Amino acid sequence: MTVERRKFLKGAALAGAGAGIASPAIAQSAPEVKWRLTSSFPKSLDTLFGGAELFAKAVSDMTDGKFQIQCFAAGEIVPGPGALDAAQNGTVEIGHTALYYFWGKDPTFAFGSAVPFGLNSRQQSAWFYEGEGTKLFDEFLKSYNVSTLPAGNTGCQMGGWFRKEIKTVDDLKGLKFRIAGIAGAVMQKLGVVPQQIPGGDIYPALEKGTIDAAEWVGPYDDEKLGFNKVAPFYYYPGFWEGGTVLNYVFNLNKLNELPKTYQAVLRNASVMAYTHTQARYDVQNPQAIKRLVQAGTKLRPYSNEILEAALKASNEIYADLSAKNANFKKIHDSMMSFRNDEYLWWQVAEFGFDNFMVRNRSKL
Amino acid sequence: MTVERRKFLKGAALAGAGAGIASPAIAQSAPEVKWRLTSSFPKSLDTLFGGAELFAKAVSDMTDGKFQIQCFAAGEIVPGPGALDAAQNGTVEIGHTALYYFWGKDPTFAFGSAVPFGLNSRQQSAWFYEGEGTKLFDEFLKSYNVSTLPAGNTGCQMGGWFRKEIKTVDDLKGLKFRIAGIAGAVMQKLGVVPQQIPGGDIYPALEKGTIDAAEWVGPYDDEKLGFNKVAPFYYYPGFWEGGTVLNYVFNLNKLNELPKTYQAVLRNASVMAYTHTQARYDVQNPQAIKRLVQAGTKLRPYSNEILEAALKASNEIYADLSAKNANFKKIHDSMMSFRNDEYLWWQVAEFGFDNFMVRNRSKL
Numbered sequence: 001m002t003v004e005r006r007k008f009l010k011g012a013a014l015a016g017a018g019a020g021i022a023s024p025a026i027a028q029s030a031p032e033v034k035w036r037l038t039s040s041f042p043k044s045l046d047t048l049f050g051g052a053e054l055f056a057k058a059v060s061d062m063t064d065g066k067f068q069i070q071c072f073a074a075g076e077i078v079p080g081p082g083a084l085d086a087a088q089n090g091t092v093e094i095g096h097t098a099l100y101y102f103w104g105k106d107p108t109f110a111f112g113s114a115v116p117f118g119l120n121s122r123q124q125s126a127w128f129y130e131g132e133g134t135k136l137f138d139e140f141l142k143s144y145n146v147s148t149l150p151a152g153n154t155g156c157q158m159g160g161w162f163r164k165e166i167k168t169v170d171d172l173k174g175l176k177f178r179i180a181g182i183a184g185a186v187m188q189k190l191g192v193v194p195q196q197i198p199g200g201d202i203y204p205a206l207e208k209g210t211i212d213a214a215e216w217v218g219p220y221d222d223e224k225l226g227f228n229k230v231a232p233f234y235y236y237p238g239f240w241e242g243g244t245v246l247n248y249v250f251n252l253n254k255l256n257e258l259p260k261t262y263q264a265v266l267r268n269a270s271v272m273a274y275t276h277t278q279a280r281y282d283v284q285n286p287q288a289i290k291r292l293v294q295a296g297t298k299l300r301p302y303s304n305e306i307l308e309a310a311l312k313a314s315n316e317i318y319a320d321l322s323a324k325n326a327n328f329k330k331i332h333d334s335m336m337s338f339r340n341d342e343y344l345w346w347q348v349a350e351f352g353f354d355n356f357m358v359r360n361r362s363k364l
Numbered sequence: 365m366t367v368e369r370r371k372f373l374k375g376a377a378l379a380g381a382g383a384g385i386a387s388p389a390i391a392q393s394a395p396e397v398k399w400r401l402t403s404s405f406p407k408s409l410d411t412l413f414g415g416a417e418l419f420a421k422a423v424s425d426m427t428d429g430k431f432q433i434q435c436f437a438a439g440e441i442v443p444g445p446g447a448l449d450a451a452q453n454g455t456v457e458i459g460h461t462a463l464y465y466f467w468g469k470d471p472t473f474a475f476g477s478a479v480p481f482g483l484n485s486r487q488q489s490a491w492f493y494e495g496e497g498t499k500l501f502d503e504f505l506k507s508y509n510v511s512t513l514p515a516g517n518t519g520c521q522m523g524g525w526f527r528k529e530i531k532t533v534d535d536l537k538g539l540k541f542r543i544a545g546i547a548g549a550v551m552q553k554l555g556v557v558p559q560q561i562p563g564g565d566i567y568p569a570l571e572k573g574t575i576d577a578a579e580w581v582g583p584y585d586d587e588k589l590g591f592n593k594v595a596p597f598y599y600y601p602g603f604w605e606g607g608t609v610l611n612y613v614f615n616l617n618k619l620n621e622l623p624k625t626y627q628a629v630l631r632n633a634s635v636m637a638y639t640h641t642q643a644r645y646d647v648q649n650p651q652a653i654k655r656l657v658q659a660g661t662k663l664r665p666y667s668n669e670i671l672e673a674a675l676k677a678s679n680e681i682y683a684d685l686s687a688k689n690a691n692f693k694k695i696h697d698s699m700m701s702f703r704n705d706e707y708l709w710w711q712v713a714e715f716g717f718d719n720f721m722v723r724n725r726s727k728l
Binding site: 029030058061062063064117120121122123125126129130131155156157158159218219236237238239242259260261264265267268269271272274275276278279280282283285286287289290299301304307308311312336339340341342343344345346347348349350351352353354355356357358360361363364 | 393394422425426427428481484485486487489490492493494495519520521522523582583600601602603606623624625628629631632633635636638639640642643644646647649650651653654663665668671672675676700703704705706707708709710711712713714715716717718719720721722724725727728
């Protein structure tokens with residue numbers, strides 16, 4: 001018996017200190033862990049579902065294959081909208097989703113992804129990573145037994161496909177528009193009849209004229225669903241999604257059981273997947289919009305009249321919901337005060353640079 | 365002797381397969397590694413130097429403290445501009461710098477950080493992470509015995525502090541402006557006399573009037589150096605730094621010796637530090653610009669006349685350098701063709717959203 005071993009066996013206070021010996025310590029800090037992730041997205045949306053695969057691969061690469069996360073597409077374990085519940089009740093360890101899908105449970109969820117006239121992509125990153133976003137969301141989500149980290153960002157989305165041109169608020173009256181969440185409520189105030197239709201059913205509804213318009217994501221994802229063939233007018237910007245965040249939700253018990261090392265691995269891998277997902281959109285969207293325009297899509301900006309009416313409607317809805325829901329008010333106030341400071345700064349260098357570059361594209 | 369051991373000793377082809385046995389494998393895949401990082405930045409620039417500290421902490425957290433990177437500020441091991449050489453010759457394993465500092469060795473280095481009328485911050489991320497940036501830079505840097513990863517981004521920088529207002533290209537003639545690199549060459553074409561002065565010497569030179577103007581970074585960093593007290597006019601945008609990338613340079617031999625697991629840890633930690641550094645700037649700059657304006661700083665946009673003349677001068681310099689330097693031409697062509705596609709897309713949703721938000725700040 002060596003001195004070290006004798007010391008260890010004699011010291012009652014050291015009962016749990018076996019971890020100090022080389023091989024058990026390694027075994028304990030790097031156990032074999034197998035987790036499952038269920039996504040709200042199908043495999044065909046490779047920037048969305050692909051972000052989760054990138055994340056899982058990074059976790060495996062950083063742990064020498066010891067921490068494996070198996071990614072399941074929507075419907076393989078639970079349907080797409082079941083991702084939050086599945087993480088909450090421990091069916092899986094991770095849900096991969098967009099939190100605004102759950103605004104029916106509580107409208108506060110909307111701030112997890114995007115709200116009308118909210119933050120742009122970089123501002124969302126700043127609010128979640130170095131502002132109050134993650135802390136406020138973890139507080140809010142505690143009662144759902146989950147913790148969250150950003151999983152990706154689509155950038156500013158488009159404002160939807162329309163069968164006919166719309167120029168004024170009057171042109172929106174009675175229009176059947178596939179649009180959900182707070183954005184749907186805003187559009188309703190402008191006279192639209194919001195429609196809730198799953199992604200796969202949009203194309204036939206638009207083709208038949210059962211609906212007049214539909215919004216999805218942006219050029220790269222929209223092109224895959226072929227909307228340009230049945231609705232020629234493609235409006236921008238998607239003012240209800242200035243920079244839509246995708247989210248991981250982790251079952252809290254499972255997360256807390258992980259070694260600290262693996263928790264750090266998850267955090268870092270998630271930021272990598274977030275940043276690479278935005279980068280993939282930024283690489284793919286320019287090519288997709290070129291193809292769409294070459295195939296006859298007509299790009300149209302929303303008129304100022306529509307944008308201003310939508311801003312007014314959004315602020316009314318925020319005031320109503322804030323009066324009724326303390327969670328909503330708390331996160332709303334944090335995000336909007338952050339937004340106001342951001343745009344105070346944005347108007348100077350960032351916007352000044354982009355503005356010159358956009359206006360002088362022909363001379364670049 | 366067990367069957368396994370006999371097989372192993374008999375199989376010449378398996379000579380290196382000892383790693384298949386459990387405990388040596390763990391020891392080999394998670395060895396104790398101590399690296400040193402030398403930064404081009406002082407500790408006082410907490411967003412810049414702090415990004416390296418964030419990176420080192422993440423690497424330690426993800427390896428249970430086994431992979432330690434000690435961060436040294438400029439001057440502690442080698443002076444700030446020595447970061448590349450120190451990584452190249454193995455004095456340290458990592459240099460933390462901005463590659464455009466080394467444009468005197470080869471102007472191609474400039475594309476590693478920022479060039480006049482180049483990419484904005486998100487476009488830089490996309491080019492490096494999902495475009496050709498990292499591959500092209502690793503090819504270029506091979507002869508310097510280093511490999512690179514983005515370490516952070518400052519966002520669009522400001523256009524400098526001026527003692528007097530400048531409205532036209534004529535107002536720039538003979539002006540002594542502290543500005544370096546390709547941006548200095550562009551300004552020289554516009555009549556400026558570029559000055560090379562270390563950060564710490566700018567304040568007294570501006571105060572005495574030895575120089576008429578100076579550019580540094582943006583509100584948060586500039587405020588620390590107190591330029592607002594000696595030069596009231598703060599111009600924007602810094603058209604030569606649309607989204608300046610900071611860089612890690614890794615000694616190639618040391619990087620290749622690392623277990624694959626640790627290489628993956630470095631990659632993921634670097635993306636985390638990159639994204640958090642940009643987020644920190646986005647959180648700090650709005651507060652800093654408020655304080656500067658409250659203290660009397662006068663914000664001024666560069667006039668279109670100046671911006672257009674600078675764009676023309678930049679394109680002439682790019683053509684000259686491309687004709688002389690194949691490395692420069694290769695990376696220039698990749699970045700600028702990427703930029704042109706990016707702004708084709710940017711003008712639609714991204715710019716449309718920011719444009720409305722900036723113009724309607726008072727109604728938000």
